[in-house]
Amino acid sequence: MDKLSIKADLYMGQGAMDRLSEWRNKRMFIVTDPFMMKSGMINMVFDRLHSSNEQYIFSNIVPDPPIEVVTEGVEALRSFNTDLIIAIGGGSAIDAAKAMKLFAQKLLDQRDIPFIAIPTTSGTGSEVTSFSVISDKQKNIKYPLVSDDMLPQEAILDPELVKSVPDFITADTGMDVLTHAIEAYVSTKANDISDALAEKAMKLVFAYLPRAYKDGNDLVAREKMHNASCIAGMAFNIASLGLNHGIAHVAGAKFKIAHGRMNAILLPHVIEFNADYKPGYGKEDSNRAAVRYADIAKSLGLSAPNAKSGVRSLVQAIKQLQKQLNMPQTLRECGVDQALLEEMRVSIAEGALKDGCTATNPRVPTAEDVLQILNKMFQF
Template identity: 45%
Template sequence: MNKWTFPTQIYAGPDSLIRLTEFNNESILIICDPFLKDSSNLTYVISLMEGKNKISTYTEVVPDPPITHVVKGIQYMEGIKPTIIIAIGGGSCIDMSKGIAYFGRKLKHMDIKSFIAIPTTSGTGSEVTSFAVLTDSETQVKYPLLDDAVLPDEALLTPLFVKTSPPNITAYSGMDVLVHALEAYVATAANNFTDALAQQAIELVFEYLPKCYKPTATDQDRMSMHEASCLAGLSFNKAGVGLVHAMAHQLGGQFHVPHGLANSMLLPYVIAFNCSHNPDVAKKYARLAAKLGFVSHNASEEDKLGSLLKAIIKLQRTLKCPMTLTDFGVDKATSEIKLNLMTDRALEDMCYRFNPYPANHDDIIGLYKNVL
């Protein structure tokens, strides 16, 4: 039996930030990426709430948030005693804020009325997922925190912060959206509901990500990618993701490859691998390719799958995504040394269990070798 709820209230549109004007007599903690600290956009957000509320800002956010940074955030929060937490940033910022809010409520028994996420990239979908990925700095292992209690209470989707997003950030985060949706589409827990969300996200990515990569991107283009990210997040939060993510987490942990880029590198190879081992996955992706208009509905399954892979690779090239670790700047000999370690950890990664085919150690080694 499937049970469906979307606990996070979603406010979407250029005017979504007006929601913040409704707070009164609250202690508000804003957790944001450090480059936003003195920005006009953050000043605008604060102006919507100041005068009626006590506002504090915390900016000690880094990529792949370490567990130690979550501890520091909680220590800072104890002195503030916030009633509202607002995370403004990309996936790392929101994940770190999830950890801070979660442990603040669970361990410190803080009275946090609402935890709000305002994503500044169209990528992770973290604003609507029950996941937070935290990193052990010593071992470079990423640990997923999975609990409905980490879900933000509200998500505000606005084009304000993504207008100035650098092209490479737009590209990598956008490819992350595509991977979320394509993996959720064939994950072991997928169903008609998650498929509908995933397919719409995929359509939006192929149409709007190339537009957002250009300096001529409009607010509507940006909002469409924001909505694609959110749709993909809602989908994979129920369906799961798969082997791409399990392997990409290791590329990020060992070589600091941005998560969306790591996903992008692996995506075509894992799709081809899953299709070659699971006929149902091949049929489903083939139907999707035809629905997306990449090929005729009368084409062979092989041609349909080929058209999907070609469309993905064309998009990667349009966005100038490095296709291998070597292209990214990692020496091949260095990456080869880590192959067995990364493979062992990929097999232990929680995302692996949702892959539609149980790849073994040798399978994953072979897949990694494609992107060295």
């Protein structure tokens, strides 16, 4: 038996930020990052808040938020006697706020505080998921947290917040969306609901990511990608993810490569591994994952007369999309040299197999499988 619940109320489209003006007499704990403060984008929040509210601004967020920052935030949240948490920023700000909320409840016996998530990038889907990723900077390890207690009550998706995102971040985060959707679709926990969400997200990415990359002021493309990120988040919140994220969490931290970019480099190789793709194999050799990938290819209008052809078409379409976005396709292009790969590869393989996302991968990997994927990523 599967249980599905969509907890967050969604406020979507241009003008969605106006929802904030409806809150009154709250002690608002606002989690954001230094860029939001320095750029003045945080004023999109302040300009909409009623004068009856009090605010505490926690802006110490950095990419891949470390445990120490989360701990600091928990103490500040408690001391302020918070009524409402608002997280505005990329995945790091929202993930940090989710972890703060969770630890405040579990460790300090705080009440369940209402939580609003406002993403300023179109990638993580964190505003509708029960996942958060925090880091141990000393060990270069990312820790995925999973708890429905972290789910926001509301999410505000306003395309005005993402139109100034640089093109390379648009590319990285957009490929993260695609990876979320594809992994959710082939997950061992996939069902009809997650399939529908994942399929729609994939179609939106292929249709609108190149447009958003080319012209950040294209608000139609920005809105569609913002929606795609949220939809893919719903999909993987139901079905979970797979080996792609299992490796990316560890390798991204070790090599200091942006999460979405690492996912994009991995994606063709993980698809071929899961499909057990071998040149010359026939229709009768296709496994469940290969058939599912072929279904994706068909839904995107790609050639897929059989599973083998569908897998090949999907991989080629992903590589073509990467080229359109001027993205690196190998670790070498990201500045990883052979010596660093040799030093890190075993610990990455071990960490990937322990990662919670890997548990729902459609094909059970071994350490040797991960090592082979890493070798292919290096100079494919």
